[in-house]
């Protein structure tokens with residue numbers, strides 16, 4: 001469900017950006033007649049796209065395991081760009097229209113940066129006397145619990161249920177290192193640390 005919503009959101013945002021790229025281009029190059037025709041012809045498409053943009057965005061926000069200040073900034077930037085676009089196109093103000101488009105691209109970039117944010121959380125202090133399972137637990141709590149939940153069956157951001165995962169050690173390690181879909185890759189973790197986490201997640205199954 002989450003993954004489907006994420007793909008729909010990405011598609012809809014892409015279409016929205018494309019639409020505004022064309023409109024801004026027409027405004028900036030002074031092709032006002034073409035802009036008027038284009039705006040009329042795409043009126044309904046734009047409405048549908050805007051509603052889907054908002055609806056999928058709200059769904060993702062409510063079901064994400066990775067809401068940080070970046071997400072809030074991103075939402076703020078999107079909402080700031082809306083009045084700029086409305087006024088820009090109404091008053092045929094090129095600067096406002098371009099600024100609005102720039103803000104939309106900035107918010108897109110923030111969304112991409114946010115995905116990596118989950119991996120940048122500071123590593124907890126681990127001493128050499130900390131056992132492997134304990135190490136796994138500490139790292140899991142720090143990096144994984146937000147999406148996978150304390151018992152492995154959390155499904156925020158579309159996370160897979162680790163209690164029923166059919167992946168072997170290698171498969172799990174690969175996903176933890178490289179990420180997949182909405183899950184970021186934790187390439188900064190050492191092989192030993194990843195092994196410790198895998199051992200810890202394997203224990204979810206017996207419960």
Ligand code: HEC
Pocket residue numbers: 003065066118139140143144145146147148156157158159160161162164165166167172175176180181182183184186197198201
């Ligand atoms: C931002 C949320 C998020 C975080 C944080 C996260 N995951 Fe995931 N995880 C996911 C998603 C989403 C998937 C499903 C990926 C797919 O198949 O498209 C997944 C899949 C997996 C899988 C594969 C399960 C299977 O059977 O296919 C494993 C293993 C896994 N995560 C372990 C971890 C571990 C360990 C951590 C911490 C180091 C972690 N994840 C952190 C979201 C997250």
